[in-house]
Amino acid sequence: MSTLTVIIPTYNEAAYIIDALKSVAFADEIILIDSFSDDETVALAKPLVTKVLERKFDNFSGQKNAALQHATGDWVLFLDADERVTQSLEQEIKATIANPKHGGYKINFPHFYMNRFLYSHSDDVLRLVKREGASYSGKVHEKLTCEGSIGKLENKMLHYTYKGLTNYITKKESYAWYQAEQLYNKGKKATLFHFFFKPIYRFFSSFILKGGFKDGVPGLTVAAVNAYGVFQRYVKLRLLYKGMR
Numbered sequence: 001m002s003t004l005t006v007i008i009p010t011y012n013e014a015a016y017i018i019d020a021l022k023s024v025a026f027a028d029e030i031i032l033i034d035s036f037s038d039d040e041t042v043a044l045a046k047p048l049v050t051k052v053l054e055r056k057f058d059n060f061s062g063q064k065n066a067a068l069q070h071a072t073g074d075w076v077l078f079l080d081a082d083e084r085v086t087q088s089l090e091q092e093i094k095a096t097i098a099n100p101k102h103g104g105y106k107i108n109f110p111h112f113y114m115n116r117f118l119y120s121h122s123d124d125v126l127r128l129v130k131r132e133g134a135s136y137s138g139k140v141h142e143k144l145t146c147e148g149s150i151g152k153l154e155n156k157m158l159h160y161t162y163k164g165l166t167n168y169i170t171k172k173e174s175y176a177w178y179q180a181e182q183l184y185n186k187g188k189k190a191t192l193f194h195f196f197f198k199p200i201y202r203f204f205s206s207f208i209l210k211g212g213f214k215d216g217v218p219g220l221t222v223a224a225v226n227a228y229g230v231f232q233r234y235v236k237l238r239l240l241y242k243g244m245r
Helices: 017-023 041-048 060-068 087-098 165-185 192-209 212-241
Strands: 004-010 029-034 051-054 075-078 104-113 116-130 135-137 143-145 150-156
Touching: 004 017, 004 041, 004 060, 004 087, 017 041, 029 041, 029 060, 041 051, 060 135, 087 116, 087 150, 104 212, 116 143, 116 150, 116 212, 165 212, 192 212
Parallel strands: 004 029, 004 075, 029 051, 104 150
Antiparallel strands: 075 116, 104 116, 135 143
């Protein structure tokens, strides 16, 4: 019978970690990889996990790949502390790994903001994979790859994406630095096109093409902050070229 390892990377997730761990209590192994939290994350998690790893954060791929080295399950599910596996998704995961047709499976994540799920603003993300041959690449918006074809599960993952507007903007600022560094290392430079048109297109894509307008003010807010994140990416790229970080 196939076994399942759940990997959860954390940093100061005391407010979220217990519910996340309870939602994956069905797993054969749960590995928490923590970036030296200075809250109660690790203490709260220890009774509910199989292994606790502590590793200085370098990038998202590095954390998850490090945890993969300690996984023993035939399959691995990657979970963030602000995500929850529903009972219906749990049953589907169990049935899928018992009789798999693919080497990995995407799961749909409707975002949660302002006390509602934004079903017109959701992502299909590869999260459930066979352990052998699986790995992450990329410093931010990391990409998971696996051996074999990729399918999609029907049930959704609950994702409490944004912990408030300030946290959302702070997260975008952090991601912008990582993305700017990647562009800088590739020799890319920011132009007026990047400062003006790319943020506008991101807003248009989020609010119009993806149907964010159907979610009212929360959809408008998400679209605006996403556009801001794109703008900040190129501001920070310009700062890197000026040696101002």
